Amino acid sequence: MTLRDVKVDQTVSVVKLHGEGATKRRIMDMGITKGTSIYVRKVAPLGDPVEVTVRGYELSLRKADAEMIEVK
Template identity: 65%
Template sequence: MKTLKDIQCGQTARVVKLEGAGAVRRRIMDMGITRGTQVMVRKVAPLGDPIEISVRGYSLSIRKNDAALIEVE
């Protein structure tokens, strides 16, 4: 499976599954990233961390470690 950190800048993907447990998973879900949500990678920082995405009509920056927990298709 691909994760959100593998998606290239400008591409859109749909969230299939959230990995992780407890507080980390809850924080990702609280940001609006849930199963079935469309996300678009807008920018990637020069050193690769963080990643800026568009989700549910707003921009959000997440760390690569968190993006690796989000499976997409």
């Protein structure tokens, strides 16, 4: 399951980051690493972006980036 599939008001844990190079590095720089807890706050009406809370701060992710984050 990816972060894009998670419903609003659910908390999940990161299992693996997919993607390569600069994109993966950018996601990791935002604090999203293996084992991190992510709370899904809101999803825009068309599904893009997804607003999450990570490590105590709010973050908006594009659908493409959310699909690269495998969660459980």
